[in-house]
Amino acid sequence: MNRRQLLQGSAVLPALVLFPGTEAVAAVPFGASTVRELARSLASKSFEAPDEKLPAKLNDLNYDQYRSIRFRPERALWRAEKLPFEAQFFHRGFFYKNKVSLFEVVDGQANEIRYRKEDFSFGNDVPAFTADDLGFAGFRIHAPINKPDYYDEVCVFLGASYFRAVAKGETYGLSARGLSIDTGEAKGEEFPTFKAFWLERPAANATSLVIHALLDSKSCAASYRFTLRPGETTVFDVEMSLYPRVDLEHAGLAPMTSMFFFGPNDRDEVDDFRPSVHDSDGLAIFNGKGESLWRPLSNPRDLQISTFQDLNPRGFGLMQREKRFAAYEDIESRFEARPSLWVEPIGDWGEGGVVLIEIPTREEIHDNIAGFWRPKVPLKAKSENNFTYRLHWGPDAPKPHSLARFVRTGIGARGEGSKLFVLDLVGDNLKGVDPNSIKGVVTAEKSEITNIVTQPNPDTGGWRLSFQCAVKKDTPVELRALLVRDDKPLSEVWVYRWAP
Template sequence: MPLATSLPGAFPAALAEEVPFGTSYVRDLARNMASKPFEAPEEKLPDGIKDLDYDQYRSIRFLPERALWRSEKLPFEIQFFHRGFFYKNKVDFYEVSGGRAAPIRYRRDDFAFGDKIGPVPDVDLGFAGFRIHAPINRADYHDEVCVFLGASYFRAVAKGETYGLSARGLAIDTGEAKGEEFPFFKAFWLEKPASGATSIVVHALLDSKSATASYRFTIRPGASTVFDVEMTLYPRVELQHAGLAPTTSMFFFGPNDRQNVDDFRPAVHDSDGLAIFNGKGEQLWRPLNNPRDLQAGTFNDLNPRGFGLMQREKNFFAYEDIESRFERRPSLWVEPIGDWGEGSVVLFEIPTKEEIHDNIAAFWRPKAAIPAKSENNYTYRLHWGPDAPKPNSLARFTRTGVGTRGEGSKLFVLELAGDRLKEVDPDRVKGAVSADKSEISNVVTQPNPETGGWRLSFQCIVKNAPIELRAVLMQGDQPISEVWIYRWAP
């Protein structure tokens, strides 16, 4: 049914009642909205709710027994977030069943407010976001699997993991001097799963001053939790600095970057590196930093095969934090489906003095600006889990250690692991290391009996920083590891 017939009028008033829902429904909404001026989201809240502080907001709890579909004992359940604190935008929700979409109404009695909040009026305040629960760790219990809350942010976990980094629907003008624009999810449509279903489908409508977009997420929890994402983007204006499949994380410090750190823990981070599998078939590994000044890295490519922010270090003793459990944080791998053309994987590293801030961002930026009034389709797969899908058997860099070795000199110690290293001829293994604006010396490669892998170390004479470094482990003239790339700056 055409949009003009099924939904006369403007969003969201026209969606107040049950309506037919088809595969193009949300896409038609996004296209229709993009042809009209942007309208700011509704943020009005009654007294007693509009000015909540952090502790007050955290005291609001959705009652699990009121979860959507719990009474029907379906494999997925939905719980909702109340509006308030940072999350004032009103987000609309609909249940899709039998080819029709019906509104999901806010009910005050679905929440417990604790003793830190005064009386809450019994009116329809709407929701701020939602989370999906499913039996991911135990067959008899619905664990929290993913959450959509705030702007276009969402995050997920796999079996045995705790929350860490986030994804976003769209990034606009990240790192630009004029400031970043934050698109937001305006509404969601939740498809009611069948009994015994192993996946759930969520549709989303995104809006911002510069663009609208529709999304279809097919979410499959498990040992790795996978999102199949179908996105259609409608720019209101030309998008010169769009970021597709954006990811956001935190890197405070690690063995490669402990400058001015006084902390009992050896490392604090949700992700320790950016991995790229480029269109040429190269595997790249870029360890993360907490720089003194904003750093931007651009990795040009044609039809990338994958990229993502990884948490490779999985040993508790690398962090020594029994509360945060950084070793249980997921990696997030972005797998483009189809050809994405020319562009670049962009990495931003932002200085931070606290671990509470997400200071890392990575995404795909098309080389050409995305024209205004155009329709653009992107399909990709998000893998949340302990590791990225392995494209081949090349050894991987698992740790980057950096220290001072005399005045004006740095020592780099790189650890590698992988089955490929068990088959090498030790007499033919060597490290190939290069750097700009610097001198490399004392390149040493040796097996590490404690890890079962190999160690590559070298010294770097610092002349002019920042320094771009590159290393790979070779057997004869053949690479047996991915390529380590690194930017060092004082």
């Protein structure tokens, strides 16, 4: 595409994207920089709230009514062409009132995908309504990930800037987001939204799918290019360009949200037949110093915010390490099949920190866990900020080292004012090691550690590290533990905040 074509197309696309309801036109040129230019242009203007206008009868749909509105699979984008990917669309209503513009890109030309009521089936309880061009709430991508002749749902973009994905053999769990702003701040969180997407038609033999997205918010605009590769691990290559309208002091990059209700480390006041209930059980970090950290999640009594300062992080993510059905005993939810999500920064991200937010919850329906990278220096208004990273959705993180890993954290009372911590580890480097050469190193701030014991665990083929910690009723305790051999690390570093 040459400059003249780009300029011609740029005169039409902003009208379609920035002013929903504009009359549809023929295909317009679309290039690699189109969405980036749209984001830059959008950030130079005052923010306008998303279009939430809906027929009155769709405004008050309940959960079951909305769930009964289904896109007809036989009308999926690219099904007739028998391409390796298909797209299906979500109807607006219930929580999902914002209108999202969708486009198909073919041979450098963008065509708007128009809403057609006949593409959906409606449940008997959905009230009749009249509408010509409602637009969409989002979309989902299908591909033959488990069987070569069946198109499974691989990812979904729906609501604000949220999206989820699965790998082979998995079910949906935690979510990623395009961007978070002021998460955990007292003044309240700002929720950016994806307002438009461009889906590039895949080739007949394609193994990847390219999706472009335009994000908007009161404080900034941004463009995204996602390259999706489904498989044993489903990978998203993400190219992001961020244009702040104001200084962003609390921006969250590569954010993710998950749920932790209870587990063996946190079962206070839980009356449930299941041993554990969570979409993720820990935060893993591979920091710029080459150190691997494991922070088990908890459901605290009060809001907890932890920041792990770093320079040029190599990776971080909310993980679901526990993969045994017996750890959950939930036939319907299948928590053991929920994916982990690992963020791999591409290039240097500079100074900042991985932020973990744990919010108290009394129900498993709430996503009470958030994690993201926060730059140390605020992102300045009217600046351009480019970030590239890779999202790995799958059973585990790409393993960056051969150190043993913590797979279970158990906590229980041990007398008055003392807690017993029992940590299980697995790893090939623990096999055949002389038990007398392994030592557990445990430290704590403002607390006494006693009875440190290390021993093989014949059930897991790994090792167990246990210790007692004196705790006070109203003082959080920061703990750190690892296994060493001849003063050299045998394991990653376990870090934990015991918050009564």
